[in-house]
Amino acid sequence: MTELKLFNRWSYQGIEIKDPGIKPYINLRPVVIPKTYGRNSKHPFYRSKMNIVERLINKLMVPGHRGKKHLLTSGRCTGKTQTIIKLVKEVFERLENQTKKNPIEVLVTAIGNAALT
Secondary structure (H helix, E strand, C coil), X not given: CCCCEECCCEECCCCCCCCCCCHHHCECCCCCCCCCCCCCCCCCXXXXXXXXXXXXXXXXXXXXXXXXXXXXXXXXXXXXXXXXXXXXXXXXXXXXXXXXXXXXXXXXXXXXXXHHC
């Protein structure tokens, strides 16, 4: 059986979460395309069962805001999934070229560093 890799390129194997406080909330279950299509939206605390890359993609799908007042944060976020997935894939390719590391590992390290502050 072949190993599942993100976008058939980056492996989830060998990535370790150093901060024990955020370990239950970062899911590194292998998926090829990080999209569950709202399967966990009925359950409020199932976010921890969603892949960490999918959570990043969902955070990027916010419509935005003008200035300092969040006027446009509640709105329809449909139709942008493939665009955002393509954007994340391009960013991961850049990360791999610049750091010579697995981009999933870089993302998990960045989340761990942000949790410490």
